[in-house]
Amino acid sequence: MKEELHQLVSNALKTSHFDSVAVGIVDFEKKSFESEFFTRCEFQREMSEHYFDLASLTKPLTLALSYLIDPKVFTEEMILLLEHRAGLPAWGRLSHHSWKEQVLSYEIVESDVLYSDFSALRLQLEIEKVVGMPIYQYVSSHFDNELKNWLDLTTENCIVTGMRNKKSICGEVHDDNAFVINERVSHAGLFGTIDGVCRTLLNIDQNFNLLKTIKPRKSLRFEKGFDTVSNPENSLAGPISNTQTFGHLGFTGTSFWVYPHLSKALVILSNETHLCWYSRKILNTFRKDLASYI
DSSP states (O other): OOHHHHHHHHHHHHHSSOSEEEEEEEETTTTEEEEEEEETTEEOGGGTTOBEEOGGGHHIIIIIHHHHHOGGGOOHHHHHHHTTOSOOOSOOOOOTTTHHHHHHTSOOOOOSOOOOHHHHHHHHHHHHHHHTSOHHHHHGGGSOTTEEEGGGOOSOOBOOOOEETTEEOOSSOSOHHHHHHTSOOSSSOEEEOHHHHHHHHHHHHHHHOHHHHOOOOTTOSEETTEEEOSOTTTOTTOTTOOTTOEEEEETTTEEEEEETTTTEEEEEEEOGGGTOSSOOHHHHHHHHHHHHHO
8 A cells, every 4th residue: 555545544543533543445356455554653564453343334244244145035124124214213222131122122114214223133133033043143154254243252452442331342342232232233243354344345245246236226325234325525435435335334433435436445444432432523534535545
């Protein structure tokens, strides 16, 4: 990667809330990628095996992937859940013992888009009921070996993403509901290295023709589990995006965007929640700048 990229990352690290960031550029045409890992303004390629909490990138990498594996499994109601149009609440406190009963208690009614962790969890239960196995068992054969649920981490090097009960969150999922549920769930919980995420996107495209299968529609915010771009001028996917661009954001400061017209994807993994979570201005400018770099 060029010196321009190093300068972009270095400048961001000096003023951002994150102290670690990894960047990957996937070339679907060449079936290859480039990646780099940075921390405290220093380029450290040898540390690229560090694992980041992917946060809501878990959703497309479990739920959208389930759709790609077998679209026939999905009923109309399941599509509504996948596209956050099912009328379920966006969020709420869940418990380890009753989370399934709670998310199953809601009636599915076609509604306006409301981005919802509850929709993701409900869809997981619906998929598992149809396919007869846990969702991670259903999708994980398409994961790179450096993509893992947090409950499957062992001795991996993980990036700190904040504090919980006065202790650093490191190697544990940042999302409170996923932590309390303490099971492999679909709305959060995946961890990955930058190389692992890039290779997984290549695997998905090779196995399911990702770039040609996902066709965003102007009338929908989410297309088969992927976020889309309505206005490239202000999208976090950057000015190189268009209305066919799709991807997802993660609360911890992660994202990936697929640009079919360029046959490329941009993956950004950071620990934005390490020091702050409520101001995303620097991170979002950084996301757009990196997209422009492509």
